[in-house]
Amino acid sequence: VNILIIGCGKVGSNLAKTLFEEGHDIAIVDSDEESFKILKRGLNIITVVGVPFDQEILRQAGIENADALAAVTPDDNVNIMTCQVAKEIFKVPRVIARISDPEREHVFHDFGLDTICPTNIIVDIFRDKLLHKQLER
Amino acid sequence: MFVTIAGGGKVGYYLTKTLIPLKHKVVIIERQKELCTKVANDLGIPVYHGDATDTEILSDIGISDADVFVAVTGQDENNLISCQLAKRNFGVKKTIARVNNPKNIDVFKRLGVDIAVSSTSIIAELIEQEIDYYGLRTLLELKNGKVVISEIVIEDGSPASGKMLKDINLPKGCIIISIIRNDDAIIPHGSTQLEAEDFIILVSSADNQHQLRKYFTVS
Numbered sequence: 001v002n003i004l005i006i007g008c009g010k011v012g013s014n015l016a017k018t019l020f021e022e023g024h025d026i027a028i029v030d031s032d033e034e035s036f037k038i039l040k041r042g043l044n045i046i047t048v049v050g051v052p053f054d055q056e057i058l059r060q061a062g063i064e065n066a067d068a069l070a071a072v073t074p075d076d077n078v079n080i081m082t083c084q085v086a087k088e089i090f091k092v093p094r095v096i097a098r099i100s101d102p103e104r105e106h107v108f109h110d111f112g113l114d115t116i117c118p119t120n121i122i123v124d125i126f127r128d129k130l131l132h133k134q135l136e137r
Numbered sequence: 138m139f140v141t142i143a144g145g146g147k148v149g150y151y152l153t154k155t156l157i158p159l160k161h162k163v164v165i166i167e168r169q170k171e172l173c174t175k176v177a178n179d180l181g182i183p184v185y186h187g188d189a190t191d192t193e194i195l196s197d198i199g200i201s202d203a204d205v206f207v208a209v210t211g212q213d214e215n216n217l218i219s220c221q222l223a224k225r226n227f228g229v230k231k232t233i234a235r236v237n238n239p240k241n242i243d244v245f246k247r248l249g250v251d252i253a254v255s256s257t258s259i260i261a262e263l264i265e266q267e268i269d270y271y272g273l274r275t276l277l278e279l280k281n282g283k284v285v286i287s288e289i290v291i292e293d294g295s296p297a298s299g300k301m302l303k304d305i306n307l308p309k310g311c312i313i314i315s316i317i318r319n320d321d322a323i324i325p326h327g328s329t330q331l332e333a334e335d336f337i338i339l340v341s342s343a344d345n346q347h348q349l350r351k352y353f354t355v356s
Contacts, residue, residue, distance in 0.1 A: 053214065055240060077190055081214040084248050107192055107226065 007073030143189030144210035282343035293333035303327035
């Protein structure tokens, strides 16, 4: 599967590594060239430097053949705009945005974006652990 | 009209300054606190400190009552998203966004912004109109370039010179609406003869406009 990852921070780089090791083709975009240093050597991952929602940058990263895109930069709005461009303009079949602000996640989920809110997920886990609820494995 | 502006930088500041004497009610949302104080003191209008892509701020301001929402920050992603929120969540009828990277104009329009304005592309177009198509000049653009009115002078020896209008076979969708000859305005019909030095006014689409020059100039 061709997967495009936007944002090469801790989440982006680890997601890239995991998916690559599972045998998928990965390209990763970040606006800061330095951020790619976090990627382990020897991983055959395409890296592209540039503004993630710039259509030329996305084309360079192979969005026209991408089966899926994950936007995981620290900036919620960059993730949202990039996902909208991927979905509406490039018709990428599966597009997922990380949105850290729960309120914003709620709004853009309603707009029809596939979203993940790490804040909500962590809050849920903490609540369950704090209250000794049995966690599902 | 009630106008809400996101972004109190140079564009937002001068836009507000221009709108106030026209009796519009204007409020600004700005992220930088110092800038908020400065703009509020200078212009004497409400300036809210906050993020215009935050629905809570938008709702505090009462943005659902706004007639127009204008986003003029330096970040395209923020301009797009605040306009989308204004429109979809608060029902603001007209949204206008500044586009910093001209390549995003199309994206903005396709993602629901009513008017996407890029000063870079406006200036580039003005320059092109002035220097490009030898003698073919745009007088007016309507409906985002779907309809263009242009003027051109017929060169001696060009394909149209000395021919009747019906014989020059202009591309479909191009119409000559007027011929100015010796200060007389002629509304032409098929058998009107075109002469060198005639000054003609045409309607076409922006796409067709580029093909027009070859009919009236010597290549």
